[in-house]
Amino acid sequence: MGACMALCSLASCASCLCGSAPCLLSSCCPSAFNSTITRLAFSFFLLLGTVVSIIMILPGMETQLQKIPGFCKVNCEVIVGYKSVYRMCFALVCFFFLFSIIMIRVRSSKDPRAAIQNGFWFFKFLILIGITVGAFFIPDGTFNTVWFYFGVVGSFIFILIQLVLLVDFAHTWNQKWVENAEDGSRCWYAALLGFTVVHYACAFTVMVLFYVFYTQPDDCTEHKVFISLNFIFCIIVSVVSILPKVQEAQPSSGLLQSSLISLYTMYLTWSAMTNNPNRKCNPSLLQLVTNSPSTTAAPSTTVPPGQVQWWDAQGIVGLVIFLFCTLYASIRSSNNSQVNRLMQTEEVQGLASDAEEPVAEGEARHTVDNEEDGVTYSYSFFHFCLLLASLYIMMTLTNWYQPNSDYQAMQSTMPAVWVKISSSWLALALYLWTLVAPLILSDRDFS
Numbered sequence: 001m002g003a004c005m006a007l008c009s010l011a012s013c014a015s016c017l018c019g020s021a022p023c024l025l026s027s028c029c030p031s032a033f034n035s036t037i038t039r040l041a042f043s044f045f046l047l048l049g050t051v052v053s054i055i056m057i058l059p060g061m062e063t064q065l066q067k068i069p070g071f072c073k074v075n076c077e078v079i080v081g082y083k084s085v086y087r088m089c090f091a092l093v094c095f096f097f098l099f100s101i102i103m104i105r106v107r108s109s110k111d112p113r114a115a116i117q118n119g120f121w122f123f124k125f126l127i128l129i130g131i132t133v134g135a136f137f138i139p140d141g142t143f144n145t146v147w148f149y150f151g152v153v154g155s156f157i158f159i160l161i162q163l164v165l166l167v168d169f170a171h172t173w174n175q176k177w178v179e180n181a182e183d184g185s186r187c188w189y190a191a192l193l194g195f196t197v198v199h200y201a202c203a204f205t206v207m208v209l210f211y212v213f214y215t216q217p218d219d220c221t222e223h224k225v226f227i228s229l230n231f232i233f234c235i236i237v238s239v240v241s242i243l244p245k246v247q248e249a250q251p252s253s254g255l256l257q258s259s260l261i262s263l264y265t266m267y268l269t270w271s272a273m274t275n276n277p278n279r280k281c282n283p284s285l286l287q288l289v290t291n292s293p294s295t296t297a298a299p300s301t302t303v304p305p306g307q308v309q310w311w312d313a314q315g316i317v318g319l320v321i322f323l324f325c326t327l328y329a330s331i332r333s334s335n336n337s338q339v340n341r342l343m344q345t346e347e348v349q350g351l352a353s354d355a356e357e358p359v360a361e362g363e364a365r366h367t368v369d370n371e372e373d374g375v376t377y378s379y380s381f382f383h384f385c386l387l388l389a390s391l392y393i394m395m396t397l398t399n400w401y402q403p404n405s406d407y408q409a410m411q412s413t414m415p416a417v418w419v420k421i422s423s424s425w426l427a428l429a430l431y432l433w434t435l436v437a438p439l440i441l442s443d444r445d446f447s
Contacts, residue, residue, distance in 0.1 A: 035376050038118050039330035042096075045128060046326060046386050049092045050319075050393050056084035057397060068136060082398050083140075086147055089394035091132035093154075096387040098127075103379035117379050148402050152416065154391030156423050159268065161385060163427040165325045166264055167434060170257035178252075192256055199259030203266045207231050210266075213283055214273045220281035223273050226421050230269050233428045234262035240435050249438035261431050265424050267317060272420035275400050277412045318396045326389055329382075 055061065065080045099117070106113050174192065181188035210227045214220065238258040240246060246253055276282040400416040 036331055039377070039382060041121060042099075042383070042386060043326050043330045045095070045124070046092060046389060046393075047323075049088055049128075049132075049390065050397075053085045053088045053393065053397050056088065057081040082401065083144065084136075085394055085397050086144060086151075087135040087138060088132060089151075089390045090138070090147060091128065091135040092390035093150075093387050094131050094135075095128050096383045096390065100380045100383035100387060103383060106375060106379045108374050114375075114379075145402075151391045151395045152400075152419050154388045155395045156419050158385075158388040158392040159420075159423040160427055160430060161388065162321060162325045163261070163264065163430060165328055166260055167257055167431055169328055170260045171252055174254055174256045175252050196255045196259045199256075199263050203234065203259070203262045206266045206270065210270065210273065214270075214281060216280055220276075220278070222417075223276070223281055226269055226272060230265050230424060230428075233425070234258075234265055237261065237428060237432050237435070240432060245439055246435050250435065253435055257431075261428070264321075265428060267321070268420055268424035268427065271318060272417045272424070275412050275416040275420065277414065282412075315396050315399055319393075322389065322393060322396065326386075329385060 056065065061081065065084055103113060103117055106117070108114070109118070177188045177192050181192075207227060210223070214223050215227070238255060241253050241258045242255060274282055400412065400420075402413055
């Protein structure tokens with residue numbers, strides 16, 4: 001009997017996915033496609049594209065990719081992985097840009113375009129495959145250079161969106177645990193304090209490691225400035241977050257959020273320094289592990305053929321943060337009004353996402369439409385965020401490398417360093433603004 005119910009549910013859900021039948025499901029599959037599930041489904045497309053991109057840069061895949069007719073003609077063992085990731089992510093960007101345009105100003109699920117947003121998944125998958133196949137036939141020309149700068153700008157913006165999501169996550173985390181502590185055990189306060197101390201301890205530890213491994217007594221002046229400034233800025237935002245005036249205006253602000261942002265800032269600092277083309281100031285992970293002297297290595301601005309390292313430690317950490325933020329953006333339900341304004345989301349009272357009307361036993365339930373009176377998030381802006389996430393993944397997987405003029409080697413450039421470090425400063429400024437905005441704009445409602 002259970003198997004029959006499961007098959008019935010899967011069949012009904014499949015009809016919803018394909019958009020070929022109305023979502024009238026049995027009681028074992030209520031509320032098939034609310035807004036959260038739709039966001040998760042689109043995020044799955046992004047994750048799928050990310051997995052394909054990772055496979056394309058795995059060792060040995062270059063021999064298979066070279067078999068694509070006309071895809072690679074020059075120095076394929078170096079650039080074929082880079083070209084493949086660029087084209088896969090170009091397809092993702094086109095896919096999400098298309099839906100971002102289509103979904104502009106969708107106000108409720110009564111809009112016919114909402115049916116496209118929440119259904120027809122099989123056909124969406126076919127569209128994505130078609131765009132991907134077409135992308136691999138784009139001639140080189142100026143495409144790689146132009147698309148590199150698109151990736152730089154998009155990644156810069158997405159880094160700021162990641163900060164907004166991390167701040168929102170920390171606010172929600174702090175609020176939930178404080179409520180738990182007020183309702184019962186005081187151990188929740190101890191847990192909050194413990195995580196805050198751990199975050200600050202990790203941030204301070206990595207800052208010391210940065211001075212040890214990423215600076216030299218007579219060189220690496222930029223790194224010394226980056227590390228020192230960001231350390232000072234983290235102290236400033238931490239102090240501001242616990243000022244009495246700020247606490248009065250925003251009782252939920254505190255050191256937990258500041259500690260998490262400080263740790264994220266240290267990651268951005270590390271990420272920027274690992275793109276420095278001067279190898280004296282940017283030792284590889286292998287050098288750090290084996291303790292081989294990096295000071296004797298001559299500065300290098302390019303990665304020689306056969307030695308392209310698409311992945312490094314900061315790239316893996318960046319991928320983990322990306323996955324967390326993408327998942328959180330898909331399932332978040334925040335009461336933080338500032339973040340909701342920035343992320344184009346809102347909590348609409350009365351639109352319970354999984355609310356169902358009581359039905360008699362044995363009677364089929366209808367799927368509840370949780371956006372009949374108004375959407376709970378901007379469809380268009382959500383797709384725009386996934387578009388930016390696609391560009392960020394493209395730059396992360398290729399380690400922000402750029403081929404030189406004759407495509408003989410991949411090179412790391414200082415513009416990538418400045419984009420990343422400036423994004424950390426702007427991220428800190430954005431977080432500081434969320435703390436002081438209620439004090440400066442006292443006539444506006446930030447509750």
